[in-house]
Amino acid sequence: MADSGSVNTGKRATSEDDDTSAGKRQRKTVRVWCDGCYDLVHFGHANSLRQAKLMGDYLIVGVHSDAEIMKHKGPPVINERERYAMVRAIKWVDEVIEDAPYVTEIETLDKYNCDFCVHGNDITLDADGNDTYRKVKAAGRYKECQRTAGISTTDLVGRMLLLTKTHHLAGHDVPSGSDKGSENPSCSSMGSPYTGVSQFLPTTRKIIQFAGGKEPAPGDTILYCPGAFDLFHLGHVAFLKEAKKLGNFLIVGLHTDKEVNRYHGGNYPIMNLHERTLSALACRYVDEVVIGAPSVTTGELLDHFKVNLVVQGMTHIHPVADGIDPYEEPKKRGILKFVDSKSDLSTAKIVARIIENRIRFQQRNKKKEEKELRMIQLLERRRSEDLARRKSEELQKLEAREQGKPETVEEVFD
Ligand code: CTP
Ligand code: C5P
Numbered sequence: 001m002a003d004s005g006s007v008n009t010g011k012r013a014t015s016e017d018d019d020t021s022a023g024k025r026q027r028k029t030v031r032v033w034c035d036g037c038y039d040l041v042h043f044g045h046a047n048s049l050r051q052a053k054l055m056g057d058y059l060i061v062g063v064h065s066d067a068e069i070m071k072h073k074g075p076p077v078i079n080e081r082e083r084y085a086m087v088r089a090i091k092w093v094d095e096v097i098e099d100a101p102y103v104t105e106i107e108t109l110d111k112y113n114c115d116f117c118v119h120g121n122d123i124t125l126d127a128d129g130n131d132t133y134r135k136v137k138a139a140g141r142y143k144e145c146q147r148t149a150g151i152s153t154t155d156l157v158g159r160m161l162l163l164t165k166t167h168h169l170a171g172h173d174v175p176s177g178s179d180k181g182s183e184n185p186s187c188s189s190m191g192s193p194y195t196g197v198s199q200f201l202p203t204t205r206k207i208i209q210f211a212g213g214k215e216p217a218p219g220d221t222i223l224y225c226p227g228a229f230d231l232f233h234l235g236h237v238a239f240l241k242e243a244k245k246l247g248n249f250l251i252v253g254l255h256t257d258k259e260v261n262r263y264h265g266g267n268y269p270i271m272n273l274h275e276r277t278l279s280a281l282a283c284r285y286v287d288e289v290v291i292g293a294p295s296v297t298t299g300e301l302l303d304h305f306k307v308n309l310v311v312q313g314m315t316h317i318h319p320v321a322d323g324i325d326p327y328e329e330p331k332k333r334g335i336l337k338f339v340d341s342k343s344d345l346s347t348a349k350i351v352a353r354i355i356e357n358r359i360r361f362q363q364r365n366k367k368k369e370e371k372e373l374r375m376i377q378l379l380e381r382r383r384s385e386d387l388a389r390r391k392s393e394e395l396q397k398l399e400a401r402e403q404g405k406p407e408t409v410e411e412v413f414d
Pocket of ligand 2: 225226227228229230234235236239311312313314315316339340341342343344345346
């Protein structure tokens with residue numbers, strides 16, 4: 001079962017009244033099913049789950065095992081234990097089903113009493129190149145949500161392998177999707193609109209959709225957790241879960257891209273500040289995010305947010321550029337607490353895993369994108385054949401009308 005955190009789950013999008021005139025008859029709970037790999041889980045995945053939750057009341061997410069992903073798509077970057085836990089930490093998720101089948105079965109929806117399945121408007125193919133949702137589509141138990149453009153596991157892997165910095169924020173010109181795609185060896189040169197690389201365009205609407213909008217209640221213990229939170233991973237989730245036990249309103253302070261780059265170097269952060277904001281907001285333990293927190297936790301910041309405790313994990317604390325202790329003020333106030341996430345996962349370790357398996361991931365991504373492109377071409381061919389057929393039927397009808405011949409079967413027997 002999922003962690004049952006107190007979360008802003010959003011209400012079902014309906015204008016119907018829940019009560020009858022008799023007053024008390026409750027409408028049926030709508031149970032929604034989603035499934036997927038959720039590899040290197042990102043805010044695109046979270047956004048699909050947010051939309052799915054809005055289509056019903058209770059959201060169940062089936063996550064595929066490593067073996068199942070290996071069979072249909074190639075090796076996952078993140079192992080199943082970590083993927084299951086990451087999906088559980090997303091605030092719109094009510095329950096996670098481990099080792100869900102790759103091809104969505106009617107029996108699975110029935111087993112978990114789900115009304116329908118929701119998936120993004122992209123194509124997911126099994127090992128044989130067939131649509132994994134064909135059975136639920138045929139049964140009329142399939143609904144689509146809007147895929148988040150500009151973010152994919154493949155894109156993130158590409159950033160790590162290429163050490164690109166184009167994703168950083170600082171008013172740089174961002175190359176067009178095709179420019180970036182052509183330099184990316186993890187993608188085929190043709191560029192699928194799903195797996196291919198493009199740029200995520202953050203909007204205030206998206207932030208509003210992700211934010212709980214909750215304010216601290218009087219008497220709440222307000223926690224402040226600063227850091228990079230890059231590639232938001234299980235170490236961060238374990239840390240935030242422990243931190244949340246110390247209070248009831250948790251604020252994450254996200255360092256700027258420039259600051260993270262100063263202390264990590266290379267092309268870090270892998271995810272820019274806007275992307276890290278959405279990842280943090282999707283986590284069930286997070287109530288608020290400071291978008292671009294100062295590297296030094298100042299008295300001004302602590303007073304502004306009425307922070308009761310500053311919480312830090314057991315990992316290395318990066319000194320500020322001029323050697324200042326970033327926690328000098330919280331230490332002086334006696335409000336700095338350390339918690340042990342019991343996880344040694346780090347962004348650098350994930351990057352190392354990807355680099356070690358570089359060839360396998362490149363092959364996997366290339367294969368996935370080529371399969372998507374073949375399917376897109378096939379669908380386009382079918383669409384134009386369909387159009388041509390309809391045009392020729394119209395033409396025949398027109399000719400028949402002009403010659404006074406019957407146009408329909410009914411007219412023949414009239
Ligand atoms: N999804 C989405 N937006 C994205 C990426 C994924 O809405 N940018 C959705 C998919 O449409 C699907 C769910 O997240 O409904 C789970 O996706 P997953 O099985 O992990 O597959 P991929 O689409 O392959 O994810 P990625 O492109 O990141 O590899
Ligand atoms: O390294 P980063 O700045 O992203 O870490 C943010 C917070 O998460 C820090 O307090 C860090 O100690 C904590 N963390 C942790 N365990 C991990 C990774 C990070 O406690 N494995």
